[in-house]
Amino acid sequence: DTGVSQNPRHKITKRGQNVTFRCDPISEHNRLYWYRQTLGQGPEFLTYFQNEAQLEKSRLLSDRFSAERPKGSFSTLEIQRTEQGDSAMYLCASRHSGGEETQYFGPGTRLLVL
């Protein structure tokens, strides 16, 4: 069990560019969650998957955001036409449905939009 991994750990981009983040959950965890954390705030829910199905999206997830989990394993979160307000830490977590409720978090990807 290697834990949840996220790549890249840091990303600096210019406003208007597209960025993509990757999350590799703990193997056999069929639920995967994305959260966003801004400075001085707690993480806020963005979306979650059960296997490859995206089952819920927050209103925080504008049309510029898209998430996929094509084979029910790793997931990607893409932000198109980035804005300065997108600067945040993007966190991924996973858990196994039917088991304990604990979500295990990755180290996060810190995005800075200039």
Place this chain on the structure above:
Amino acid sequence: GDSVTQMEGPVTLSEEAFLTINCTYTATGYPSLFWYVQYPGEGLQLLLKATKADDKGSNKGFEATYRKETTSFHLEKGSVQVSDSAVYFCALTGGGSNYKLTFGKGTLLTVNP
């Protein structure tokens, strides 16, 4: 909707002092309650949890009791150490099948030697 309110920080204590971080919640149904900790430069880690009323979660000397009557889940430790310096987040999973976490804003704890 669900919400979590935790005491504002930062909190600064001397080593071996008693710690309390207050947390109250609003939720429909019967939430599970969690404390997560974020050490400097690291990801969120589960510290303890409680899944039903009157349950006490405990880990590493920290404790919190699920109080349904006061909708609270206060975090306590009898004697803090410098290594406990971190940001502490209270969180809940509300009703429904998605088990998404709703977090408080976090409380920064600094313990001085």
